[in-house]
Amino acid sequence: MSDTPETPSPGGTLPSSSAANRTLKLLAGPGGLGLRSLADAGAIASNPAVIADVFGATDAGRVRANNQDQFLIAALERSLLIEGSSLPADAGTRLVDTPQARIMIVADGIGGHGGGEVASAVTIDAMAHYCFETMPWVQRRSECSTDELVSGLQQAVLTAQQRVRRVAKRKALDSDLGTTLTMAYVHWPDLLLIHVGDSRAYLLRDDTLFRLTVDHTLAQRMVDEHMMTPQQAQRSPLSHVLVNAVGGKSDAINVELRQLPLQLEDQLLLCTDGLYDMVDDDAIAAMLRRTDRAASDVVNDLIAAANAAGGRDNVTAVLARF
Numbered sequence: 001m002s003d004t005p006e007t008p009s010p011g012g013t014l015p016s017s018s019a020a021n022r023t024l025k026l027l028a029g030p031g032g033l034g035l036r037s038l039a040d041a042g043a044i045a046s047n048p049a050v051i052a053d054v055f056g057a058t059d060a061g062r063v064r065a066n067n068q069d070q071f072l073i074a075a076l077e078r079s080l081l082i083e084g085s086s087l088p089a090d091a092g093t094r095l096v097d098t099p100q101a102r103i104m105i106v107a108d109g110i111g112g113h114g115g116g117e118v119a120s121a122v123t124i125d126a127m128a129h130y131c132f133e134t135m136p137w138v139q140r141r142s143e144c145s146t147d148e149l150v151s152g153l154q155q156a157v158l159t160a161q162q163r164v165r166r167v168a169k170r171k172a173l174d175s176d177l178g179t180t181l182t183m184a185y186v187h188w189p190d191l192l193l194i195h196v197g198d199s200r201a202y203l204l205r206d207d208t209l210f211r212l213t214v215d216h217t218l219a220q221r222m223v224d225e226h227m228m229t230p231q232q233a234q235r236s237p238l239s240h241v242l243v244n245a246v247g248g249k250s251d252a253i254n255v256e257l258r259q260l261p262l263q264l265e266d267q268l269l270l271c272t273d274g275l276y277d278m279v280d281d282d283a284i285a286a287m288l289r290r291t292d293r294a295a296s297d298v299v300n301d302l303i304a305a306a307n308a309a310g311g312r313d314n315v316t317a318v319l320a321r322f
Helices: 019-027 041-045 115-133 146-170 218-224 230-235 281-288 295-308
Strands: 035-037 053-059 069-076 079-081 094-096 101-110 181-187 190-196 200-205 208-211 256-261 267-271 315-321
Touching (some): 053 295, 115 181, 146 256, 181 200, 181 267, 218 230
Antiparallel strands (some): 069 101, 101 181, 181 190
């Protein structure tokens, strides 16, 4: 076997080998800045979380003057930025590995006079900050337990709540401002959901739509206590009264967590109430079943359907097809 290092092009992929050989092969490339992959094509192709069709969009709707919803889709990957080396690698070359996981977040802000969009933005920023700086996602699965992830994500939500309050005080905003938070962390095949409020996560599997989250509203609480039927709750104005949110004056916050394994051909939808209030579950499922259309088209179809039905609220949807 030849000892001559293979020469990658910027953004190119090399066959996997030992870590040392992989690094030397990558560093031995020609001049020129750019990305160079540390992963082989097989590692990418075998990770459905990496090659998933993912898209998100948000719209103010037909009634609200501003949009208080926010969303985020991000891949978590390790990288190495070369700043200088005696080896043949120019400063500015970035080595990137296969993404380890994905995060998807939707947040629906609550609070007038510009407060809602601030609360949702601050909360998403806090969760992204945790994932980037603190969350042990770069470790191997065997080195990072689910308990560690759950504990860390719960603490991240509490940190987000504190940040929302500090920003509200600094900007002299309504102290009641807050936000929902529905976040999916996907480390294939595991899905970990973090949920506060009444945004939702749905899973379409084998043509059947499942709701993965519970609305943290006064109406749902009354259903749980057998004081109202689900049908009555759906029509009740109490269905929009939150009993759990990130921010606000109360220190009490219930971070709902759920873990389940994903399967190939699953579809995961995160959305705010501006979608499901306007488009019922059967119609949502019917649009998700249109696998002849790209995820971006389906998301835009969902938002268009919500607006066609009245668009009474901001509407946000994030869809991942595995």
